[in-house]
Amino acid sequence: MLATATQRSATRYAFIAAFGGFVFGLDAANLSGAIRYISALFALDSFEVGLVATCSIVGVIVALFFTGWLCERFGRKKILLAIALAYSLSSILSALAVNFEMLVIGRFIGGVAFASITVSAMYIGEIAPADERGRFVSMSQLLIVLGSLVAFIVNYFLVKSLPTSTLFTEQNVWRYMLGFELIANVIWVASLLTVPESPRWLMGKGRREDALLVFRRTIPDRQIPATIADVEASIAEEARQRPLAQLRELFSRPYGYVIAIGAVYAVVQGATGMNAVLFFAPMVFEQIGMSVEDSFFQTIILGGTAVLGTIIAILFVEKWGRRFLTIAGLTLIFVAHLSTWHGFDSAKYRIDESAIAAIAEQGVDSSKLAPLSGRTYDSDVALKRDLASVYSMQELPLVTGPVINSTIDINPIFVLFGIFAFYAAFNLSIGPIMWVIFSEIFPNAVRSVAMPFVALVQTIAGFIISYFFPWQLENFGAASTFLIFAIVAGIGVAVMAFILPETKGKSIEQLERELVRG
Structure with a gap:
């Protein structure tokens, strides 16, 4: 009974910490519906459209320079609360924007808040038992795709109501799309007030009794002594190093292997095109000849596909392992992008x-x-x-x-198969699995700088792809754009097959001994 109680508590804390992913999913998918109306209202060119979609990613890049230090200084819980409040401010500013510049500022603040994904992964990695960590960290990706699905549904019904509604018009419907997420923001703020601080952070601050209380609520009693011993050993090593020293340590020779894994995984995940497809999903479906209403309806099916893929990843990440899911998923992504390329390439x-x-x-x-x-x-x-x-x-x-x-x-089958297969493959593999691996491979001694670093690499890769996506569609065409994504995925399969180890079922401290000190 005790094990069941601890599992319930750990699951609830992980779910609440990961709920920022739901808000992000809402935000990104809401924008995918709003972008056509924003573009028309403010007369945006392709680069300005790309900036509206990706200025949030610029916010992520800025935030990641400070996330590690803030988490170490104030704790994971307080930073998650601050992030939830920033999301609320972003939603309000974006929905009420009176010009392009105000919209960009609102979106930028939302990007700062997207650092929640990194903080959530850090928090969950430190509070979850080793044999459940994969499922818990994958929860963030599930909530992202659930948020996207909810937003796709809301967007569809808003667009469907345009011809008959006296409340919604092509000039204001996007404001309702972007403002809808404020409801989720309020729920998240209230929920975060009920979670405990990370026990590893508490021990690092000398609050051993407080940490022990949290451990008793999240892992079975028989595991507590060994867990505390491992954490104390890691903290003792970490205490000898300040952030700059941690950075030097992170880029020293012993950490070369884990840095290579993290950086390559981050680039591949960011550059295979998920943010581009997520931010511009209706635009992609329009490219195969769908009406506006039909293109929005297809995004609902796309969102359901993503949810299904993520659930499969969560159910089998501990059984099939991180390595198998990564390589299999990337292979399917490669095939999917080639199918999309072929479909668009044959269109007249x-x-x-x-x-x-x-x-x-x-x-x-x-x-x-x-x-x-x-x-x-x-x-x-x-x-x-x-x-x-x-x-x-x-x-x-x-x-x-x-x-x-x-x-x-056009024969739309190749494109539809490609888009849906890509979305499913991403969400059952490199989408959630990347954060699982990041939460596992970096030792506590460098965790507070390593997590933001690899997240920064992933964010920059995603920014470049998303920012240039409208410009690529305009100047290269849909076929060439997806061919580029296919090439990235193909390279990713080859590299990951060579460097990626299996990490399932191992504690952070055990992985440190194998990957760093090995």
Whole structure:
């Protein structure tokens, strides 16, 4: 009975700590629906669209320089509370933005708050039993995809109501999309008040009795003496080093192997395109000729696919192991991106009288297409270039989807398989597993600087991909963009097969002995 009680407590604390992932999922997926309306309202070019989507990632990059120090100074719980409040401020500023600059500031603050994923992984890694850590850390990814699914559902019904609603319009619907997450923010703040501080942090501050109380609530009594002994040994070593000394230690020769694992995993996870697809999901579905409403409905199915993949990862991460799930997932991602590339590469677009009539039925001013009638395009790049010559920047985000929908000749199966397979594979492998591995491979002596460092690498990779994604679609086309993602995934499979060890079922201290001192 005691073991069941401790497991329940540890699960509840891990769930609450990871709930920031739900808020992030809401935020990213809400933006994917709002971006077309924001682009039209503020007349944004492709780089400005990329900045709206990725300025939050810039916030992450800034926050990661301070996250480790703040966590060591004030504790994991207080920093998670501060992050939850920052999310609330971001939601308010974004929803009430009156110009592009105010929106960017709001999104940037939300990015600062996204550091919660790193802090949550740190907290969960320090509070969870070794044989359950994989499932608990994976919980963050599950909550991200659940948040995304909820946002996709809300966005769909908001867009579906536009033709008949007197409350929602194309000028204000995005404000409701971005403001919706404030509800989740309030719930998270209230829940965080009920969790204890990390026992490893408490012991590091000399609060041994407080730490013992937390251990008694989260792990079986028989494991407590050995756990405390391991933690005390790690803290004794850590106490001899200040943050700068920890950085020097982290980049010293003994840590070369774990740094290589962390950095390579971070680059591969960030550069395979998940943030790009998440931030611009409706835009991607529009590329295969779906109506606006249908493209938003497809995001709901996409969100459900992500939830299913993450649940599989959580259920089997301890059985199948981190290494198998990583390599298998990356292989499927490689195949998925190749399928998407092939689908887009074979697409043709033709503007004729029937297409112009169909575009007009969707509420678009199709008279401007008259000079383009009779033209056939071998790529979406050429089509969009001509559309930009006849429509204004305010009109273009709203008309591109209906035009593609009425002019495209494509076999959508390859693209749909590719997008859904990628989303499922990412969320059953490198999405959640990366954070599991990060929480395991770095010893306590360098954890407070190592976790932010590898998260910084992942964030920079994700930023570069997401920022240039709208520009790539405009200038390279969808086919070439997904071919680049496929190449990254293929390289990732080869490298991970060579360097990634198995870490399941081992304590942080045991992994330190094997990977660092080995």
